[in-house]
Amino acid sequence: MAEDLAIWCALLHVSSLNFKFIWLRSDSQGLITAINSTRRSIELFGILSDVALLISSSFLSVSVSFVYRNLDGPADALAKDKDDRISLLETQMTAQHAGYEAQRRLNQQIMEMMQRMYPNEVFPDVPDP
Numbered sequence: 001m002a003e004d005l006a007i008w009c010a011l012l013h014v015s016s017l018n019f020k021f022i023w024l025r026s027d028s029q030g031l032i033t034a035i036n037s038t039r040r041s042i043e044l045f046g047i048l049s050d051v052a053l054l055i056s057s058s059f060l061s062v063s064v065s066f067v068y069r070n071l072d073g074p075a076d077a078l079a080k081d082k083d084d085r086i087s088l089l090e091t092q093m094t095a096q097h098a099g100y101e102a103q104r105r106l107n108q109q110i111m112e113m114m115q116r117m118y119p120n121e122v123f124p125d126v127p128d129p
Contacts, residue, residue, distance in 0.1 A: 003028040004047045007035070011051060015058040022062050027069040035064050 003026060014022055026032050034048055055062050115123060 003031050004051065007031070008047055008051050008054070011054050011058070015054060020060040022059055024062060024064045025067040026064075027067055029066045032064055032066040 007024065007026065010024070011022075024035075035051060111123065115121075
């Protein structure tokens with residue numbers, strides 16, 4: 001679950017900055033309930049145990065509360081911005097791959113033409129990078 005890792009990383013960060021009083025808010029109601037609970041689900045047990053240990057050993061006061069996504073504008077905007085950047089990167093990588101494939105086909109056609117023009121020449125077999 002990405003949210004639990006994000007919370008753990010955020011707690012590590014604020015702990016390294018020596019914050020002692022924090023208010024942790026998330027739009028993941030199940031995760032907030034699990035952090036506030038003494039019972040841990042099997043799939044979240046490991047990371048939530050790490051979160052609980054970090055909270056108890058690094059901070060004097062920790063408030064953990066649920067906030068509706070539409071009321072947590074800055075955090076929601078950051079998450080959407082991240083998704084947009086990932087989408088743009090995927091589009092750029094797809095275009096780059098298509099360009100690579102087009103160049104590879106062009107190089108192959110040029111090599112075939114050279115072999116027809118100079119049938120007695122031996123051309124090195126250079127693998128694609």
